[in-house]
Amino acid sequence: MGKEDRRPIAARSTGWARALSAALARSSVTPNQISVLSIFFAAAGAAALLYWPGIPGLIACAVGIQLRLICNLLDGMVAMEGGKQTPTGALYNEYPDRIADSLLIVALGYAAGMPWLGWLGALLAALTAYVRLSGASLGLPQDFRGPMAKQHRMAVMTAACIAACIEQLTSHTHYALPAAAILIAAGSLLTCITRTRAIAAQLKAST
Numbered sequence: 296m297g298k299e300d301r302r303p304i305a306a307r308s309t310g311w312a313r314a315l316s317a318a319l320a321r322s323s324v325t326p327n328q329i330s331v332l333s334i335f336f337a338a339a340g341a342a343a344l345l346y347w348p349g350i351p352g353l354i355a356c357a358v359g360i361q362l363r364l365i366c367n368l369l370d371g372m373v374a375m376e377g378g379k380q381t382p383t384g385a386l387y388n389e390y391p392d393r394i395a396d397s398l399l400i401v402a403l404g405y406a407a408g409m410p411w412l413g414w415l416g417a418l419l420a421a422l423t424a425y426v427r428l429s430g431a432s433l434g435l436p437q438d439f440r441g442p443m444a445k446q447h448r449m450a451v452m453t454a455a456c457i458a459a460c461i462e463q464l465t466s467h468t469h470y471a472l473p474a475a476a477i478l479i480a481a482g483s484l485l486t487c488i489t490r491t492r493a494i495a496a497q498l499k500a501s502t
Contacts, residue, residue: 302439304446306368313376316369320377326370330387333366337395341402350460356402357456360449363395367445389424392445396420400479403452407472412480419483420448426487430494438490443482451475451482 306312319329340359343352371388374380381387397417404413423444431437441447455475462468 302445304368307372312368312372316372316377319369319373320379324373325381326374326377326379326384327381327387329366329370329373330391333363333370334391334394334398336360336362336366337398341398344399344402344406344456350463353456353460353463356399357453360399360453360456363399364446364449367392389428393421393424396445396448399452400448400476403455403472403476403479407476408469409473409476412473412476416476416480416483419480419487420445423483423486423490426490426494430490430497433494433498435494435497438493440489440493441482441486442489443479443486447482448479451478 336359340356340363343355343359346352347355374384397420400417400420401410401413404410404416407413420443427437427439443451452475455471458471459469462471
């Protein structure tokens with residue numbers, strides 16, 4: 296994967312990210328190992344949401360999501376800026392993301408009391424990546440646009456965990472998690488549509 300095919304992430308330019316990626320690049324840790332670690336953090340967050348009821352589980356899930364995203368940030372930085380690219384790097388850049396997304400979004404559906412919506416959201420999230428890679432297979436730049444790309448899905452889920460904590464402390468309602476599951480599924484569907492239309496427009500413009 297070239298730099299032009301990387302997801303634009305503002306955190307790459309932060310001091311802490313550069314320092315941490317440089318330290319990892321000097322170590323024996325490989326980018327692929329960091330990618331696989333993201334699955335572990337996603338699984339831990341999903342398990343906390345499902346099996347650790349209440350505020351502690353919600354907080355643990357939010358932390359797991361953020362650690363997963365940090366892995367997603369650092370694996371590419373260690374590979375590209377750290378000069379540790381591997382022949383299988385492109386696979387490890389994609390497959391762990393799909394697994395991590397599915398673990399978290401399916402868990403969200405079950406925690407929200409709507410398992411079917413979690414599975415639907417996970418399917419649509421995977422389809423957003425499929426559409427993006429379909430465009431790349433046609434020779435077009437990878438399109439990371441939203442409105443519900445990976446970072447947006449994880450931001451919504453993190454915010455929902457925090458909002459659910461506030462709900463439990465104040466109103467004792469349970470709206471945050473179902474709302475997040477609906478928003479992720481609907482937004483992922485819209486993202487598939489916007490990316491597909493953008494690909495079609497570029498193909499038409501090139502003829």
